[in-house]
Amino acid sequence: xxxIKFKGIQESTGNWVYGSILIDYLGVFIFLAHGIMMExxxxxxxxxxxxxxxxxxxxYEDDEVMQRILRRGYQTHYxxxxxxxxxxxxxxxxxxxxxGVVKFKNGAFYINWDDDTSNDDFTMALGNEITEWDExxxxxxxxxxxxxxxxxxxxxxxxxxxxxxxxxxxxxxxxTYKLKDLAELCHYLNGLEIIGNIHDNKI
Numbered sequence: 001x002x003x004i005k006f007k008g009i010q011e012s013t014g015n016w017v018y019g020s021i022l023i024d025y026l027g028v029f030i031f032l033a034h035g036i037m038m039e040x041x042x043x044x045x046x047x048x049x050x051x052x053x054x055x056x057x058x059x060y061e062d063d064e065v066m067q068r069i070l071r072r073g074y075q076t077h078y079x080x081x082x083x084x085x086x087x088x089x090x091x092x093x094x095x096x097x098x099x100g101v102v103k104f105k106n107g108a109f110y111i112n113w114d115d116d117t118s119n120d121d122f123t124m125a126l127g128n129e130i131t132e133w134d135e136x137x138x139x140x141x142x143x144x145x146x147x148x149x150x151x152x153x154x155x156x157x158x159x160x161x162x163x164x165x166x167x168x169x170x171x172x173x174x175x176t177y178k179l180k181d182l183a184e185l186c187h188y189l190n191g192l193e194i195i196g197n198i199h200d201n202k203i
Contacts, residue, residue, distance in 0.1 A: 002050030006030060007060055008040030009199060021045065044199045049102060049109040049126055054191030059126070063102045064196040065111060067129070068189045070095050070141040070173070093142040093169050095177060095189070101198055102126065111192075133189040135182050142169045 006021045008030050017038050020031040028042040046060040053059055072093040078086045100113035109126040170182065179185050 003048060005048045007046050007048070008042075009044040011039045011041055046197070046199075047104065051109075051126055051130060051192075053194045055193065057194050059102060059192065059194060060197070061102055061104050061109065062198045063194050064198060065100055065102060065192045066195050067098050067100075067131070067192050068095050069098065070133070070138055070185075070189055072142050072169070093173050095173070099195070130191055131189070132191070133186045135186065138182060138185055138189070139170070142173065 005019060007016050007018045008021075008028065009015065010017050010030075017030050017032060017040060019033070022029045022031060022037070027039055028045055029037045030040050030045075031037055046062045049059045049061065051059045053065065059065070070093065073091045074088050075091055076086055076088045098113055098115055100111040103110055103112050110124060111126060111129050170185075173179070174181065174185065177185075177188065179188055
C-alpha cells in the first residue's frame with residue numbers, strides 16, 4: 001500500500017516541509033511529527049507517488065525527472081549509382097536523455113514528457129515508466145537489424161558478422177560514456193532521476 005504523505009513550501013521560511021495535510025478555511029497546513037503544524041503555500045503542495053528515483057529519493061508530484069534511453073537509429077541513402085536505388089545503414093548507438101514532470105491525472109501519477117507528442121487522452125502510469133534495464137535489453141537496443149526486423153547488411157550479397165558488430169557497438173557505448181562494463185551500463189540507464197521540482201524555480 002502506498003504511503004500517503006505530502007510536501008509543500010513553508011510560507012515563513014521558503015523551505016520544503018513534509019507530512020500529512022490539513023486544508024481548512026484558513027489555508028493549507030502540513031502536519032509534521034509530534035503535532036507540529038506548518039502553513040505552506042497552497043500552490044506548492046505535492047503528493048508522494050509511492051515511487052523512488054534511482055538514488056533512493058521519494059518521487060513527488062511536480063518533480064522534474066530525467067530518464068536515459070539506449071537506442072540506435074538508421075539512415076537511408078539514395079542515388080542513381082546505388083544498387084536498387086537506395087540502402088539503409090545503422091547509425092552509431094547513443095544514449096539520449098529525456099525530461100519530464102510528474103503529474104496526477106485520472107486517479108494515477110504519470111510523466112508529462114517534454115518530447116511527448118502522443119494523444120493526451122492516453123497516459124502511462126508512473127510505475128511503468130521506471131525501466132529496469134538488463135543485459136539483454138541493452139544488447140537488443142544496439143543490435144544491428146533492419147527496420148523490418150531482418151538481419152542487417154549493407155548489400156544483399158554481403159554478409160556481416162552481427163555478433164562482432166554488436167560487441168563493437170557495445171564497446172563504443174562503454175567508451176563514449178566512460179562506463180566499465182555491461183553491468184555498469186545497465187545501472188547508468190536504470191530508473192528515473194529527480195533533477196528538480198517546478199516550484200523551486202519560482203520561489
